[in-house]
Amino acid sequence: MTVPDDHPDRSDPLARLRDAGFDLDAFDDDQLDLLAGLSTDELTVLLDIRERIGEVRPEVELHGHEMPMTIGGLLF
Numbered sequence: 001m002t003v004p005d006d007h008p009d010r011s012d013p014l015a016r017l018r019d020a021g022f023d024l025d026a027f028d029d030d031q032l033d034l035l036a037g038l039s040t041d042e043l044t045v046l047l048d049i050r051e052r053i054g055e056v057r058p059e060v061e062l063h064g065h066e067m068p069m070t071i072g073g074l075l076f
Contacts (some may be wrong), residue, residue: 013038020050 014036018024024032038046 013043016043016047020047
């Protein structure tokens with residue numbers, strides 16, 4: 001998922017994660033600080049994985065129920 005260089009959220013990892021559909025409401029301040037400090041490369045990896053999952057979403061939904069995308073849900 002490429003964000004143009006002039007996009008206002010380019011330097012805000014949390015905004016980019018939210019825009020990509022990640023549910024960050026369940027995270028505490030320490031976890032959000034960690035996510036906010038992701039490097040561009042780390043953020044790109046998470047967003048690329050999210051995009052790929054979105055492309056096959058019907059095949060990866062749990063028992064047909066809509067589930068919010070969280071970082072934990074993505075990695076575990």
